[in-house]
Structure formats: structure tokens, C-alpha cells
Amino acid sequence: MNFNLPFRDKILRFLGPTRMIALSFVLVILVGSVLLWLPIAQNPGMRASYLNSLFVATSATCVTGLMPFAVIDQYNLIGQTVLIFLMQIGGLGLMSLLALFLTLMRRKLNFSEKKMLQDSLNKNDADNIPNFLKSIFRYTFIFEGIGMGLLALRFIPEYGLAQGLYNSVFLSISAFCNAGLDNLTRSSLMAYTSDPLINFTVCGLIITGGLGFAVWFDLRRILPEKKKLSWKRLWTRLSLHSRLVLVVTGILLGSGTLIVLLVEYGNPNTLGWMNFPQKIMAAFFQSTTLRTAGFSTIDFALLKDASLFIMLFYMIIGGSPGGTAGGIKTTTFSMLFVLIISEIRDSGNMTLFKRTLPSSTFHRAFAITLTYACIMVIAIFLLTLTEPQIGFLPLAFEAFSAIATVGLSAGVTPLLSALGKIVIIMLMYIGRVGPITIVLSLMRMKQNRKTNNLVYPHGDVLIG
Amino acid sequence: MNFNLPFRDKILRFLGPTRMIALSFVLVILVGSVLLWLPIAQNPGMRASYLNSLFVATSATCVTGLMPFAVIDQYNLIGQTVLIFLMQIGGLGLMSLLALFLTLMRRKLNFSEKKMLQDSLNKNDADNIPNFLKSIFRYTFIFEGIGMGLLALRFIPEYGLAQGLYNSVFLSISAFCNAGLDNLTRSSLMAYTSDPLINFTVCGLIITGGLGFAVWFDLRRILPEKKKLSWKRLWTRLSLHSRLVLVVTGILLGSGTLIVLLVEYGNPNTLGWMNFPQKIMAAFFQSTTLRTAGFSTIDFALLKDASLFIMLFYMIIGGSPGGTAGGIKTTTFSMLFVLIISEIRDSGNMTLFKRTLPSSTFHRAFAITLTYACIMVIAIFLLTLTEPQIGFLPLAFEAFSAIATVGLSAGVTPLLSALGKIVIIMLMYIGRVGPITIVLSLMRMKQNRKTNNLVYPHGDVLIG
Ligand SMILES: [K+]
Ligand SMILES: [K+]
Numbered sequence: 001m002n003f004n005l006p007f008r009d010k011i012l013r014f015l016g017p018t019r020m021i022a023l024s025f026v027l028v029i030l031v032g033s034v035l036l037w038l039p040i041a042q043n044p045g046m047r048a049s050y051l052n053s054l055f056v057a058t059s060a061t062c063v064t065g066l067m068p069f070a071v072i073d074q075y076n077l078i079g080q081t082v083l084i085f086l087m088q089i090g091g092l093g094l095m096s097l098l099a100l101f102l103t104l105m106r107r108k109l110n111f112s113e114k115k116m117l118q119d120s121l122n123k124n125d126a127d128n129i130p131n132f133l134k135s136i137f138r139y140t141f142i143f144e145g146i147g148m149g150l151l152a153l154r155f156i157p158e159y160g161l162a163q164g165l166y167n168s169v170f171l172s173i174s175a176f177c178n179a180g181l182d183n184l185t186r187s188s189l190m191a192y193t194s195d196p197l198i199n200f201t202v203c204g205l206i207i208t209g210g211l212g213f214a215v216w217f218d219l220r221r222i223l224p225e226k227k228k229l230s231w232k233r234l235w236t237r238l239s240l241h242s243r244l245v246l247v248v249t250g251i252l253l254g255s256g257t258l259i260v261l262l263v264e265y266g267n268p269n270t271l272g273w274m275n276f277p278q279k280i281m282a283a284f285f286q287s288t289t290l291r292t293a294g295f296s297t298i299d300f301a302l303l304k305d306a307s308l309f310i311m312l313f314y315m316i317i318g319g320s321p322g323g324t325a326g327g328i329k330t331t332t333f334s335m336l337f338v339l340i341i342s343e344i345r346d347s348g349n350m351t352l353f354k355r356t357l358p359s360s361t362f363h364r365a366f367a368i369t370l371t372y373a374c375i376m377v378i379a380i381f382l383l384t385l386t387e388p389q390i391g392f393l394p395l396a397f398e399a400f401s402a403i404a405t406v407g408l409s410a411g412v413t414p415l416l417s418a419l420g421k422i423v424i425i426m427l428m429y430i431g432r433v434g435p436i437t438i439v440l441s442l443m444r445m446k447q448n449r450k451t452n453n454l455v456y457p458h459g460d461v462l463i464g
Numbered sequence: 465m466n467f468n469l470p471f472r473d474k475i476l477r478f479l480g481p482t483r484m485i486a487l488s489f490v491l492v493i494l495v496g497s498v499l500l501w502l503p504i505a506q507n508p509g510m511r512a513s514y515l516n517s518l519f520v521a522t523s524a525t526c527v528t529g530l531m532p533f534a535v536i537d538q539y540n541l542i543g544q545t546v547l548i549f550l551m552q553i554g555g556l557g558l559m560s561l562l563a564l565f566l567t568l569m570r571r572k573l574n575f576s577e578k579k580m581l582q583d584s585l586n587k588n589d590a591d592n593i594p595n596f597l598k599s600i601f602r603y604t605f606i607f608e609g610i611g612m613g614l615l616a617l618r619f620i621p622e623y624g625l626a627q628g629l630y631n632s633v634f635l636s637i638s639a640f641c642n643a644g645l646d647n648l649t650r651s652s653l654m655a656y657t658s659d660p661l662i663n664f665t666v667c668g669l670i671i672t673g674g675l676g677f678a679v680w681f682d683l684r685r686i687l688p689e690k691k692k693l694s695w696k697r698l699w700t701r702l703s704l705h706s707r708l709v710l711v712v713t714g715i716l717l718g719s720g721t722l723i724v725l726l727v728e729y730g731n732p733n734t735l736g737w738m739n740f741p742q743k744i745m746a747a748f749f750q751s752t753t754l755r756t757a758g759f760s761t762i763d764f765a766l767l768k769d770a771s772l773f774i775m776l777f778y779m780i781i782g783g784s785p786g787g788t789a790g791g792i793k794t795t796t797f798s799m800l801f802v803l804i805i806s807e808i809r810d811s812g813n814m815t816l817f818k819r820t821l822p823s824s825t826f827h828r829a830f831a832i833t834l835t836y837a838c839i840m841v842i843a844i845f846l847l848t849l850t851e852p853q854i855g856f857l858p859l860a861f862e863a864f865s866a867i868a869t870v871g872l873s874a875g876v877t878p879l880l881s882a883l884g885k886i887v888i889i890m891l892m893y894i895g896r897v898g899p900i901t902i903v904l905s906l907m908r909m910k911q912n913r914k915t916n917n918l919v920y921p922h923g924d925v926l927i928g
Binding site for chain 1: 727768769774777803806807808826830835838844852855856857900903
């Protein structure tokens with residue numbers, strides 16, 4: 001007889017999936033912060049404060065990548081390995097790791113565990129979760145393995161076999177998980193600005209990780225049909241979700257590249273000194289990294305205000321659901337545009353690719369966007385109070401970078417006060433767990449359910 | 465026989481109400497810009513460029529109040545009188561003036577004219593528009609008359625009888641129309657920072673103008689019932705719209721006062737030098753003026769970043785529909801919060817004061833908010849490119865101030881380049897006419913109607 005099962009079920013039921021997700025991230029962050037704080041994780045003579053250790057652990061677990069100091073300066077091999085684990089756990093999501101563990105132990109998942117997994121994976125149906133998870137892990141390790149191999153071609157000659165391989169593993173996991181940390185230099189990937197191998201491998205990992213599991217599986221499903229079908233037919237065989245994600249990802253990457261290229265073309269501190277193909281490659285890399293990855297091959301502190309400002313929006317849109325990227329997500333962002341267009345057309349139905357979308361999807365999208373907006377208003381307001389010495393735009397950039405788990409910085413992170421660091425830690429955590437999850441986990445759901453079932457008579461107000 | 469009628473009907477039908485509104489504002493602005501450009505409107509030795517004249521005419525007609533120079537320096541009595549007319553026309557809305565004219569001519573309005581009026585007045589029902597308009601005008605002149613009388617108590621001793629009365633008329637109309645212009649000094653109302661008569665008269669006019677006609681009429685309807693009913697019963701007799709407007713206006717005025725007071729309490733450049741009651745009065749005045757009025761009794765260039773930042777949101781929320789204020793409107797803003805709360809509660813119905821609101825109201829509110837957001841992103845991006853010498857936050861403040869027809873400035877307006885002025889002119893115009901009206905007036909509606917009537921099968925995407 002197993003006495004643990006009913007007790008564990010009771011805990012799960014009490015906590016509920018949303019609280020479980022919120023708490024499990026807290027747990028990993030706290031364990032990580034203590035490990036990183038220990039002297040054995042740090043280079044000789046270096047001692048980070050606990051606040052800085054907490055900051056770094058949050059940054060790695062929430063796959064953000066903002067750092068008050070360089071990884072290479074602060075952490076030895078032990079500390080760096082802790083970071084690799086935190087990034088991988090944060091990127092894949094704690095719940096999926098837990099589920100894999102349970103699955104491997106050949107035990108069936110019960111309903112509350114399944115519900116939790118669904119919530120953490122953004123998967124709509126509860127069927128076949130163990131297989132689904134195994135596939136996610138298989139794909140993750142395949143993608144990260146390919147990335148590692150490509151990066152090793154550059155890093156083994158540069159750092160020697162052992163260190164070169166280790167650096168390849170670190171960067172490949174960091175890129176695929178959209179974490180944005182590196183153990184190479186003090187200035188992200190600026191040493192590799194003109195290196196196509198590093199640029200395209202890292203971009204490939206970022207984009208793949210950012211597309212989300214749902215799109216990978218959908219692409220795998222249709223690709224064997226390529227032999228008999230045209231590309232156009234193949235496209236219509238993809239799910240609505242996959243088509244939307246691919247189109248929006250393409251538009252965002254392309255327009256981001258174009259804007260960086262045009263605005264920074266003559267800026268001698270960024271793209272100005274490069275030849276034209278290098279300019280395009282750097283613009284493309286920066287456009288990709290904005291999608292919540294957070295590496296950089298140019299110095300963001302030297303970008304023009306126009307670039308920093310427009311980048312805020314690319315950062316907050318972020319990647320796609322069910323992947324390793326953060327932000328409000330490409331699909332959420334699309335819903336906003338579908339609404340504007342349908343309102344201008346004065347059409348009651350909101351349609352996308354000739355499909356009518358349920359209004360609940362829209363309401364969810366607006367609620368997410370608005371919640372992010374409220375949090376950003378409060379956070380930036382607090383930061384302007386705690387960091388009066390830092391310019392407004394770099395400070396707003398830092399806050400957007402934190403909540404969208406991007407990790408880019410216009411040089412602000414090391415200058416933050418203790419209070420400012422706490423605000424940024426909160427934003428990184430909220431950004432990774434999701435603001436709605438946090439609000440839900442703080443609420444007593446049952447009380448509210450009751451009042452909701454009342455149906456009130458109709459009323460209306462004037463708008464605009 | 466009247467040959468003009470069918471021809472005018474044809475024009476109205478061709479233009480449609482939205483285009484008519486958009487074009488009539490353009491017409492008034494162009495006429496105003498030429499009048500202000502004429503040497504006879506300007507002080508001896510002063511010659512404004514046509515671009516600056518256009519800027520001022522747009523600022524007055526769109527009741528914004530941003531100025532590249534001081535009214536008192538540039539314009540003589542003729543120019544100032546042109547400004548009074550532009551503000552009054554802009555504040556009341558051209559369409560209502562036109563309708564009054566037609567009504568006074570004892571001619572019945574036809575359907576397309578009624579539709580146009582409804583759109584410009586935000587009134588939901590088409591009944592009894594002539595009476596409705598007459599009431600609006602009566603109220604406007606009563607409120608402006610009271611304001612003028614109170615202001616004259618201060619201005620006649622200060623400026624003599626004729627000039628004192630003229631200045632009272634100018635300021636009263638400017639305040640009630642939420643225009644924010646004055647013909648007194650080079651620094652708005654900073655000379656009257658500690659003058660309760662000016663402060664409370666101007667605040668009263670701003671708030672009354674910003675509540676909107678619907679609320680005035682509703683209040684007039686219920687106030688005679690005061691004798692028999694308690695305040696609480698009286699409150700429930702108000703329409704849902706009026707209750708929402710009054711509650712949100714109260715919350716915004718109160719919270720704005722509190723934030724300015726707390727953030728600027730010790731700032732020696734703003735509230736620091738005042739005694740406590742003066743601090744409260746100045747904080748309240750600034751909170752009121754943010755609601756798209758645009759006067760100031762402190763120097764906005766010397767506010768802290770935290771204040772300027774949080775003010776962006778008070779400005780863009782603005783006043784209430786059907787009044788003289790701009791912004792997305794208090795009701796639109798409230799819908800955003802109702803949605804967040806209903807989404808967190810996981811409730812299908814969106815309710816307010818125990819009434820279920822139609823989802824079309826929500827969609828309209830989101831579409832308006834999102835359209836403003838898109839326009840602001842583009843405009844601020846352009847301004848950061850055209851004005852690299854101006855700090856980001858003051859520049860963003862200028863753009864928010866323009867689109868919300870506020871007219872406050874952190875000292876940026878006179879520094880703008882010609883291109884920057886054109887962007888601000890566009891924003892002021894878009895803000896007054898309404899972005900949705902402009903988009904609609906640019907579109908060929910019929911083509912789009914067709915495709916809308918198709919009902920597509922259902923589809924869905926993953927969100928967040
Ligand atoms: K990141
Ligand atoms: K104004």
C-alpha cells in the first residue's frame with residue numbers, strides 16, 4: 001500500500017495547478033540562489049551579495065538573462081553548471097520535468113496532475129501527456145545537440161576541446177531556452193558580430209525554441225506529406241495556430257530587421273562601421289534576439305532612442321505560446337489586430353485565415369495585454385522613483401526586458417539600487433510565470449465563482 | 465422650390481457623417497490658420513510662419529493648447545478673438561453649431577444630418593436632437609457665464625474693466641472647452657499658483673466641461689427629485705453611464721492629486737516651497753488639468769520623471785464622452801478594468817454596477833485603446849527620429865499631450881523641428897476627431913461590408 005499518494009493528491013488539490021506552478025518556480029529560484037551564493041560556486045576572491053545571487057538565479061530560472069556582472073568574471077565551473085541547470089529547468093518548465101520523472105516511473109498521472117501539466121504547457125487537450133512530454137524532451141535535446149555541434153566548430157579551436165565543448169553546451173542551451181546568458185565574455189556575443197556561424201546557429205536556436213512545441217509537432221505531422229502535396233496545400237494542412245505563429249514570427253523578424261537597419265544604418269557606434277552584408281546580419285541578429293532571447297552583438301547602450309523605443313514593443317510581444325520565449329506572445333498580439341480590423345469593418349465576427357474565433361480567446365488576449373500594461377505602469381513608476389539617476393528610456397527598456405524575459409540591457413543592470421533590483425526580480429518572475437497565473441494563485445477562487453453565476457440585467461455606457 | 469436641398473443631401477450622402485466631421489475640422493483649422501497668419505491678427509513686429517499659424521489654429525480648434533510661443537506675445541485683440549472662436553467651435557463640435565443654425569432656421573433635420581449629429585455628439589438615440597442641442601448650448605453659456613463672472617472678480621481689479629472682462633471671457637471659454645490657452649502670461653497660470661479663486665473656478669469649468677452632456681442632463685433630471693429621495697436612492701436613479709463617469713472621474717482626480725502630492729512633495733522646483741494647503745491645491749489643480757485641460761500652475765519641465773510618466777496615463781484616459789475633453793475617455797478606460805476582473809474571475813459575463821454589458825461595447829473600447837496605442841507608437845518613433853536633441857520622456861509627454869488634446873508641455877513645443885511640428889499637428893487633429901472616425905473616413909465602407917457578411921467556420925489559437 002502507498003500512503004503517500006492520497007496525501008500528495010490532497011496537497012495538489014489544495015494548491016491547484018496555478019499555485020503549484022508559481023510556487024515551484026519560487027522553490028527552484030531559492031535553491032539556485034543559495035547554490036550560486038556559496039563560495040564554491042564563485043571564482044577565487046569573488047563574493048556576490050545574496051541579493052545579487054537571488055537576482056542571477058531569478059534571471060537564469062526565468063530565462064531572462066539580465067546580469068549585474070559577467071558570468072565569466074563571477075562563477076567557476078560549478079556556478080556555471082548551476083546556471084545551465086537553472087536555464088534548462090526554467091526553459092522547459094518545471095512541470096514538464098516533474099511529469100517526465102513520474103512517467104519514467106511508469107505511474108499513471110491523475111487528473112489534477114494532468115490539469116497542471118496542461119496549464120504549464122498551454123496544451124488544449126489532456127490526452128497522451130506522457131508521450132507529448134517525451135516528444136518535447138526528445139526534440140529539445142536534438143535541437144540543443146545540433147546547436148552544440150555547430151557552436152563547437154568555432155569554440156573548440158578557440159577554447160580547446162574540453163572548455164570549447166562546455167562553452168558550446170552552455171550557449172546552445174542558453175540560446176534554445178531563450179535565456180540569453182553566456183560564459184564567454186563581458187559583452188554578450190559582441191566578439192562575434194561578424195561571425196556567420198555563431199550568428200545563424202544562435203538565431204536558429206532562438207527561433208526554434210520560440211516557436212513553441214505545438215508548432216514543432218504540427219510541422220512534423222505535415223512534412224511527411226510533402227511528397228504528394230504542393231507547398232500551398234501543405235500550408236492549409238497546418239493548424240490555424242501554427243499558421244498564425246509562423247506568419248507573425250516572420251513579419252516580426254522581418255520588420256524588426258528592417259527597422260534596426262534603417263535607424264542604425266549610419267550610427268558609428270552600432271552598424272555604421274560594418275559593410276552592407278554585416279549590417280544586415282547584425283540587424284537580423286538583433287531583431288531575433290529581441291524576441292526574448294537577449295544576446296547582443298552590438299552595444300544596446302549606444303543605440304538611438306528611436307531603436308530602443310520601438311524595441312520595447314518587439315520585446316513585449318515576445319515569442320509563441322508553449323515555447324521557451326516570454327512576452328505576451330505572438331498569438332495574443334495578433335488578436336489585438338484582428339479586433340481593430342473587425343471593429344473598423346463594423347463586423348460582429350472576428351475572423352482569421354477564414355476561421356471565426358471564439359470571443360473568449362479575444363477576452364483572454366486583452367486581459368493578458370492589459371495586465372502586462374498595468375504591471376509595467378506600476379513597475380516603471382517605481383523604478384523612476386528608486387533610480388532617479390538613470391535616464392527614463394534605458395530604465396523603461398530594462399523593465400520591459402525583465403518582464404518579457406528578454407535580458408537585453410542598455411547598460412543599466414549593474415547601476416540598479418537594491419530596491420530597483422527587487423523590482424526587476426519581481427518582473428522577471430512575473431514575466432516567466434505569467435501575470436494571470438500569479439493573480440489566480442493569489443486569489444481564493446471559490447468565493448469568486450459564486451458571485452459570477454448571477455446574471456445581471458443588461459446595461460450600457462457610451463464609449464470614446 | 466428649393467434646389468439646394470437635394471444637392472446638399474447628395475453631398476452628405478457621399479461624404480457620410482464620419483468624413484463630414486473629419487473634413488469640417490480641417491476646414492475650420494485652415495480658415496483659422498490663414499486668419500492667424502494675417503499681419504492684422506498679430507502684434508506689431510511679430511510675424512509667425514505659416515507652419516506656426518497652422519500649429520496654433522490646430523491647437524485651438526482641437527482644444528489642445530500646445531503653443532510654440534505665448535498668445536500674449538504674438539496675437540493682438542483680433543488674433544485673440546479668432547482663438548476664442550476656434551476654441552468655442554472646437555469645444556462644442558462643429559456639427560452641433562451647424563445643427564443649431566439649421567434648427568434656428570426652423571427646418572427639420574433629415575436622416576443623414578441626424579446620423580451625423582449623433583456621431584459627433586456620441587448620443588445613442590436620434591430623437592429630439594434640436595432640443596438636445598439647444599440644451600447643450602444653454603448649459604454651455606450658463607457655465608461659461610458663471611466662470612466668467614468669477615474670474616472677472618480677480619481680473620477686473622488686475623487688468624481694468626474692459627481688458628479684465630475680455631480676459632475673463634477668454635479664460636472661461638478656454639477652461640470650459642478644455643482648451644488650455646490663456647492670454648495672460650508666458651507661463652500659463654503659474655502666476656496664480658496660490659490663488660484659490662482662479663484655481664477652483666478653472667478646475668470647476670474643466671471638470672464640468674469634461675463630464676459630458678449626457679451626465680449634465682442626467683443630473684438635471686434627478687436633482688428635482690432630491691426633496692423626496694435619499695442621496696442613495698437618487699444615485700441609483702442615475703443612468704449606468706452617469707454613475708460610471710462620476711465614479712471614475714472622482715477616482716482619477718483623487719488618485720492624481722495624491723500621486724502628484726507624494727512624488728513632488730519635496731521637489732523644490734514644484735511643490736517643495738509651498739505650505740501644506742497650497743501643496744494640496746496645486747496637486748489638485750495639476751490632477752484636474754491633466755484630464756485634457758492643459759493649464760498649469762507649476763513648471764512641468766521641472767517635474768520628476770515619475771510624475772511625468774504617470775501623467776501620461778492620466779492624460780490619455782482623459783475626460784468623458786460627449787464633453788469637451790479628449791483622450792480615450794473614462795468609460796473606455798473602465799471597460800478595460802471590467803474585462804481584467806471578469807477574466808480573473810473566469811466569468812463569461814462582464815458586469816458593472818450589477819448590469820451585464822454588451823460585448824460590442826467592450827470591443828469598441830479595446831479597438832479605441834489599441835488604435836490610440838498604435839498611433840502613439842508610430843508618432844513617438846517618428847519624433848525620436850526628428851528630434852534627437854530632445855529627451856525621450858519630455859518628447860513622449862508632448863506626443864501624449866497632443867493626441868489627448870491636453871496641451872501640457874515639459875517645455876518641448878518651442879524646440880520642435882518643422883517635421884516634429886507636423887507630427888504634433890497630426891496628433892492634435894487625430895485626437896480631437898477620433899482615430900476611428902479618421903480611419904473610417906479614409907476607407908471605402910461598401911467594399912468591406914461585403915466580405916463581412918460571410919460567416920466562417922470556427923477556429924482557435926493558443927493564447928499567452
Ligand atoms: K532571455
Ligand atoms: K487642452
